[in-house]
Amino acid sequence: MTTRRQVLASGAAAMAALAWDQTNQEWLTAANASTIAKDAPGVVPVPPQIRDRLVTDAASLAAAADDFGHIVSRTPWAVFRAESTSDIATLIRWANKVGLSVAARGQAHAVLGEGQVEGGVIIDMNGLSTIHDIGEDYAVVDAGVKWSDLLVAAGERGLTPLVLTDYLELSIGGVLAVGGIGGNMNQVGMVVDNVDALTVVTGKGQINRNISPTRKSALFDASLGGLGQAAIITQAQVRLGPAPALVRIYELTYSNVADFAADQRTLVTDARFGYHEGQVVADGAGGWQFKIEVGAYYTPPTTPDDETLLAGLSPDLGTTTTDFPYAVWLGRVGFAEVQLRAAGLWDTPHPWSDLFLDDDSLEDYVTNVMLPLLSPAGIGAGLVLLYPFRTSLLERPLARVPDGEIAWAFDILRFPFDPSLTDTLLAENRELYEGAVSRDGTFYPVGALDTTPAEWEAHYGTVYSVLIDAKRRHDPNNILTPGQGINPT
Numbered sequence: 001m002t003t004r005r006q007v008l009a010s011g012a013a014a015m016a017a018l019a020w021d022q023t024n025q026e027w028l029t030a031a032n033a034s035t036i037a038k039d040a041p042g043v044v045p046v047p048p049q050i051r052d053r054l055v056t057d058a059a060s061l062a063a064a065a066d067d068f069g070h071i072v073s074r075t076p077w078a079v080f081r082a083e084s085t086s087d088i089a090t091l092i093r094w095a096n097k098v099g100l101s102v103a104a105r106g107q108a109h110a111v112l113g114e115g116q117v118e119g120g121v122i123i124d125m126n127g128l129s130t131i132h133d134i135g136e137d138y139a140v141v142d143a144g145v146k147w148s149d150l151l152v153a154a155g156e157r158g159l160t161p162l163v164l165t166d167y168l169e170l171s172i173g174g175v176l177a178v179g180g181i182g183g184n185m186n187q188v189g190m191v192v193d194n195v196d197a198l199t200v201v202t203g204k205g206q207i208n209r210n211i212s213p214t215r216k217s218a219l220f221d222a223s224l225g226g227l228g229q230a231a232i233i234t235q236a237q238v239r240l241g242p243a244p245a246l247v248r249i250y251e252l253t254y255s256n257v258a259d260f261a262a263d264q265r266t267l268v269t270d271a272r273f274g275y276h277e278g279q280v281v282a283d284g285a286g287g288w289q290f291k292i293e294v295g296a297y298y299t300p301p302t303t304p305d306d307e308t309l310l311a312g313l314s315p316d317l318g319t320t321t322t323d324f325p326y327a328v329w330l331g332r333v334g335f336a337e338v339q340l341r342a343a344g345l346w347d348t349p350h351p352w353s354d355l356f357l358d359d360d361s362l363e364d365y366v367t368n369v370m371l372p373l374l375s376p377a378g379i380g381a382g383l384v385l386l387y388p389f390r391t392s393l394l395e396r397p398l399a400r401v402p403d404g405e406i407a408w409a410f411d412i413l414r415f416p417f418d419p420s421l422t423d424t425l426l427a428e429n430r431e432l433y434e435g436a437v438s439r440d441g442t443f444y445p446v447g448a449l450d451t452t453p454a455e456w457e458a459h460y461g462t463v464y465s466v467l468i469d470a471k472r473r474h475d476p477n478n479i480l481t482p483g484q485g486i487n488p489t
Ligand SMILES: Cc1cc2nc3c(=O)[nH]c(=O)nc-3n(C[C@H](O)[C@H](O)[C@H](O)COP(=O)(O)OP(=O)(O)OC[C@H]3O[C@@H](n4cnc5c(N)ncnc54)[C@H](O)[C@@H]3O)c2cc1C
Pocket: 067, 068, 103, 104, 105, 106, 107, 108, 109, 110, 111, 114, 115, 116, 125, 143, 164, 165, 166, 167, 170, 171, 172, 173, 174, 175, 177, 178, 179, 180, 181, 182, 227, 228, 231, 232, 233, 234, 446, 481, 483, 484
């Protein structure tokens, strides 16, 4: 005898889901409707207006059970191909009724299942893909749009987002949910600091349009860097500014952390460069070098004054200077993606580590925690970012960084050649995290770090109430984004 579960697995489940059977935890479709009464207890009809967008075929579920990390896999009951804010509101209200968890999925570049939901519904944000308006200094854009698409549209008007992540094939909503760091952070703060309004759907399924620092500010604060806990972001008003034509990138290389850190502090304090990052690189002889990577944006006939820009800096291993068209520079990780895909390293496990370090203990951390744990095998074809930024530019409470005037972003973007290293590297991530936290550091919640609810609470510290109060008020059934593992009580 064929069970309903077998009917579902056979592919018949690709038919529209008519109702959810809470007792048997399965969909009622045209294929199996005859075996169960539509009005049986626990059978909750899917609202007709969203039925066609709820897909349950095996291929869609398998895709939604994976992400860029390729480390954890949780299979949902359905994927909801949202096309509008009101679609999402309808879906979430219905999910509350049937008791299914939901999470938004942008470009699925999370590394540890943060956007996955075991036995729930994944909201595929790709259908919210409209750039609604581009003004002189802002864009109003759907959360499913990729930053690369916004950059192109803004660029046609000579504009650019003020701060971007290094990689642009991420969704607007996915980056706003985590914070967004990049080379312009030392000029204007994180990506979330450059958003003036949002439209969100709360965990109760309520639509809140145009929330801002002055309108429903608690929900605004809880949404930016809020890891999808209180609400799903569906639209954002993002700040834009004039796009330069070119950028001159200077790479300054150091043999030791002391000189590197001293020059980084000079540069981050006087903020003389528009773009400012840095790296730790293997020297090929078993040791490490430190590289400052800074950039001056310009549009001819104006050109950067190299002598003034490099004054007072002392890289003992030399300086290189390269000019790039602005768009080419911003597309650099996209170009690397092509090579990594060709090398078969894009679809392998990526146990990334992402932390923020306290400035006072930077040299201690680098010497006693970071360098002993770093290995070329653990980085593979990836890289290690290490650069400071001014914390005074950061205004959104849930984007947690260390308290001092300067904090450091430290990210190991691992593309290991040997996937069997994954467990070892996850354990190293924990050591790196514990070493950072014991030195007043924090973590950036995009890394492969399995964090306990108590660690989350400690992470948020004095602003935990911003998250928890909003969660209790706007997602009282705790159905939103369980993959983050925050599990507030
Ligand atoms: C190659 C690569 C390069 C990266 N470079 C940078 C970088 O330079 N700077 C930086 O800051 N980060 C960087 N990241 C990390 C990246 O910003 C985050 O992983 C981001 O969340 C990914 O966006 P996404 O659209 O893929 O989100 P997803 O992976 O789809 O989602 C991530 C989390 O956000 C939630 N979410 C998604 N959309 C929404 C929404 N609309 N509303 C509420 N919650 C939502 C999801 O449920 C999930 O919990 C990089 C990641 C990769 C893989």
